[in-house]
Amino acid sequence: MSQNKKQLVVVQKIELSIPVEKTWEILKDFNGMSAWHPVVVSSKLIEGSNNQEGAVRLMSLQDGSSVTEKLLAYSDQSRSIAYGMVDGQLPVSDYVSVLTAHAAGQGSIVIWQGAFKRKDDNPAAGADDDAAKKIINAVYAIGLNGLKQRHDIQ
Template sequence: MKRVYVSAVIDAPVAATWAVLRDFNALPRYNANLFSTSHIEDGLPSDQIGCIRNFRTKDGTGHIREQLLTLSDREHVCAYCILEATLPVRNYVSEMRLKEVTETNQTFGEWWATFEVDPKDEPEVMRAVTDTFRFAFQGAEAIARSGG
């Protein structure tokens, strides 16, 4: 199993950051440089455990379906798995967690994933997953800071 881990100090309060990242369908909103469209299948709410997010990459070549496994507003945690993807991974499970930095009113964010990947695809997949998490934190920070 491979593991990608990204952490960040986000210059926005945890409540504002969580308000952006808790929406399982908002990936293109806070990560617009990588993803273009997303919808929750079967018209389910985007915070319902078991709902499926179906989205596409901005370049039009990637398609991913992910299922929400955990969402906790109290603990600021979200976990999901990939059901199918053009990304060449297997057994992909990811978790994102936010914690309040009380002294500075900032947010500490952690996002990680474990998965299997063929050695030939490993460098590209590791970079893609790392970039996804890094850009998501940057986008969430910009939205949270703007009050949006």
């Protein structure tokens, strides 16, 4: 008998010394995650135009795998970008992620949140809800730390 998959949520944030306008310039490039996320080796658009809803990117990762994601929403006004995973090796399904940049004094705060379900109805050991959350948390933490290391004022 299959277990019901529940909606899981992960939220990470990081403070940067750089102004929110500069932070947004980095984050708003849907096809530019390789400029700040250490695990993303390259990214190429395979459908649509960059930063246009419906655009699809194919990202190559350090471990040789790839992830395909579709841009769902983009707003310069709210400094947010939302995308969903179309294909990839992550143990999640129904994955939607939102990256948002907010002003914080002279600096900025980046919030990265995701909502998803575990991939399998009857998960094997290490593929349950907690494992799915742990992996997405790691993806976000590595990415946000990479953003800080590569682009923050030292």
